[in-house]
Amino acid sequence: MGLPATLLALAIILAAAKLGGSVAIRFGQPGVLGELVAGLVAGNLGLLGWHGLDFVEDDGLVGALAELGVILLLFQVGLESTTRQLIQVGRSALAVGCLGVAVPFGLGWVASACLLPQQSGLVHLFVGATLTATSVGITARVLADLGQSGSPTARVILGAAVLDDVLGLVMLAVVTGLIQAADRGASLEMAPLLWIVGKAVVFLVGAMLLGTWLAPRLFRRAATLRGGGVLLGIALAFCFAMSWAASKAGLAPILGAFAAGLILEAAHYTPFTEQGEYPLEQLVHPVTSFLAPIFFVFMGFRVDLSQFADLHVVGLASALTLVAVLGKVVAGLGAFGPGVSRLAVGVGMIPRGEVGLIFANVGLGLAIAGQPVIDASTFSAVVMMILVTTLVTPPLLTWAIARAAVGPAARGS
Numbered sequence: 050m051g052l053p054a055t056l057l058a059l060a061i062i063l064a065a066a067k068l069g070g071s072v073a074i075r076f077g078q079p080g081v082l083g084e085l086v087a088g089l090v091a092g093n094l095g096l097l098g099w100h101g102l103d104f105v106e107d108d109g110l111v112g113a114l115a116e117l118g119v120i121l122l123l124f125q126v127g128l129e130s131t132t133r134q135l136i137q138v139g140r141s142a143l144a145v146g147c148l149g150v151a152v153p154f155g156l157g158w159v160a161s162a163c164l165l166p167q168q169s170g171l172v173h174l175f176v177g178a179t180l181t182a183t184s185v186g187i188t189a190r191v192l193a194d195l196g197q198s199g200s201p202t203a204r205v206i207l208g209a210a211v212l213d214d215v216l217g218l219v220m221l222a223v224v225t226g227l228i229q230a231a232d233r234g235a236s237l238e239m240a241p242l243l244w245i246v247g248k249a250v251v252f253l254v255g256a257m258l259l260g261t262w263l264a265p266r267l268f269r270r271a272a273t274l275r276g277g278g279v280l281l282g283i284a285l286a287f288c289f290a291m292s293w294a295a296s297k298a299g300l301a302p303i304l305g306a307f308a309a310g311l312i313l314e315a316a317h318y319t320p321f322t323e324q325g326e327y328p329l330e331q332l333v334h335p336v337t338s339f340l341a342p343i344f345f346v347f348m349g350f351r352v353d354l355s356q357f358a359d360l361h362v363v364g365l366a367s368a369l370t371l372v373a374v375l376g377k378v379v380a381g382l383g384a385f386g387p388g389v390s391r392l393a394v395g396v397g398m399i400p401r402g403e404v405g406l407i408f409a410n411v412g413l414g415l416a417i418a419g420q421p422v423i424d425a426s427t428f429s430a431v432v433m434m435i436l437v438t439t440l441v442t443p444p445l446l447t448w449a450i451a452r453a454a455v456g457p458a459a460r461g462s
Contacts, residue, residue: 055111063342121306146380176369179405202394213398381395381398382395
């Protein structure tokens with residue numbers, strides 16, 4: 050795809066995002082829901098016989114900008130919290146995160162075993178693993194739209210979602226290892242799996258410790274540089290470096306971006322604000338406002354609604370969606386602490402989004418004796434589950450947060 054096509058694709062995506070977001074807000078829903086639906090509609094116009102927008106989904110540069118958008122969104126969310134705040138809800142997030150992996154995995158395995166009895170146990174394990182992920186990008190955007198990013202409930206959700214992604218990726222690695230070992234006719238070795246677990250722990254703990262020590266020194270030196278935009282440039286460089294490090298550690302880049310934002314505090318860039326610079330949160334916001342909608346619209350573009358024509362796929366997708374929602378809502382019961390809404394925490398953990406899509410795509414590449422482990426219908430059902438959980442979360446989370454706000458007010462009266 051050439052640059053002119055990319056420019057046209059971006060023009061279409063941004064226009065669709067703003068139109069869809071405006072319609073959603075007009076109906077009392079977060080703008081992110083409108084962006085998702087706008088992408089869904091625009092990306093499936095081919096079903097009506099018009100394929101004029103098919104080039105948008107095939108544009109690699111647009112896809113890269115979409116991924117960059119969700120990375121910056123998680124960086125912005127991290128900036129609105131602090132390490133101290135996350136530690137205060139650490140035990141609550143740990144409980145929710147562990148439940149958020151164990152319960153959906155078990156329910157997903159049972160649903161797959163009941164509805165796909167002809168498939169091997171490895172298929173059931175993989176389907177269960179796809180239900181463990183949490184796409185924090187969707188929830189983070191809704192919380193930002195509602196002005197709740199810094200609330201105790203939001204911190205529990207974000208902390209648990211980070212843990213969910215780490216545990217989910219470990220779970221995915223274990224299941225993938227089992228399938229690859231079965232394909233070789235060998236038993237699974239524990240050493241590589243322990244190495245994966247170790248990398249995840251070392252990265253998260255090491256990033257927090259090293260980043261907390263490095264950030265103040267980095268920004269103190271950067272404050273001596275001449276020219277405009279130094280604070281934003283250095284902050285984004287720090288974000289991208291942390292995202293790269295997370296990727297090299299076998300983790301999702303969004304985890305590194307969130308960790309980068311979490312590490313940075315206002316005290317680290319005080320020399321810049323003393324020179325008249327805007328706070329970092331205000332500098333990042335315009336960039337995120339441009340790139341994040343590209344991600345949500347593009348994700349809608351990638352969904353093929355024609356899959357809904359297969360009733361078997363719809364039945365399997367419905368069952369997986371039900372257990373996916375139930376599993377995360379149950380996980381919310383593990384939340385505790387002042388000002389924390391268990392219902393909102395559970396609902397905030399529901400969307401699978403881009404993380405779930407990564408899991409599903411991995412399944413397409415796995416095979417035993419030349420036979421794919423995940424066939425086309427199972428893959429379609431998983432994608433439908435990801436779509437539905439992504440679409441239902443914004444209105445459900447808006448309702449849950451409003452309900453939590455009404456509760457204390459009612460009790461106070």
